[in-house]
């Protein structure tokens with residue numbers, strides 16, 4: 157199965173998850189970037205606003221999702237939702253994604269409603285992996301990743 161792991165990250169955690177998963181299943185990876193500066197406290201505040209209002213941004217990506225059997229989207233939670241680049245990617249490319257799996261991570265927030273949000277955006281049901289950093293040990297997270305990649309096979 158040809159798989160693409162697409163991720164958006166501000167501070168590197170989603171990149172680390174994406175590369176871990178991709179390495180286990182020999183998948184391609186792609187970092188989505190957008191036209192906004194999310195760094196610093198102003199970037200954080202703006203990110204909260206954009207996340208909360210489910211805004212979109214101009215995104216940059218190069219790999220075509222239609223060339224893959226499965227696209228795994230890896231994203232952090234921003235104000236109970238996902239970063240705008242992920243909203244944009246899902247809305248723009250939903251018809252080109254054959255199958256989807258979603259990996260979300262947060263500090264402490266529940267992820268259930270955000271999984272549903274992405275499933276609604278893409279109109280596809282997905283395999284899901286959720287990482288809540290303050291509620292899970294590194295060992296728990298690695299076990300969950302192992303289970304998730306087994307389910308994908």
Ligand SMILES: Cc1cc2nc3c(=O)[nH]c(=O)nc-3n(C[C@H](O)[C@H](O)[C@H](O)COP(=O)(O)O)c2cc1C
Pocket residue numbers: 164165166167168169170171199200201202203204205207231232233234235236237261262263264265289
């Ligand atoms: C703008 C913004 C909003 C956030 N909102 C939440 C939130 O509502 N709940 C939560 O648990 N974590 C929240 N976080 C924390 C991130 O989801 C978390 O640190 C994540 O692991 C960061 O991933 P990254 O390193 O790939 O950017 C927020 C972070 C940012 C930058």
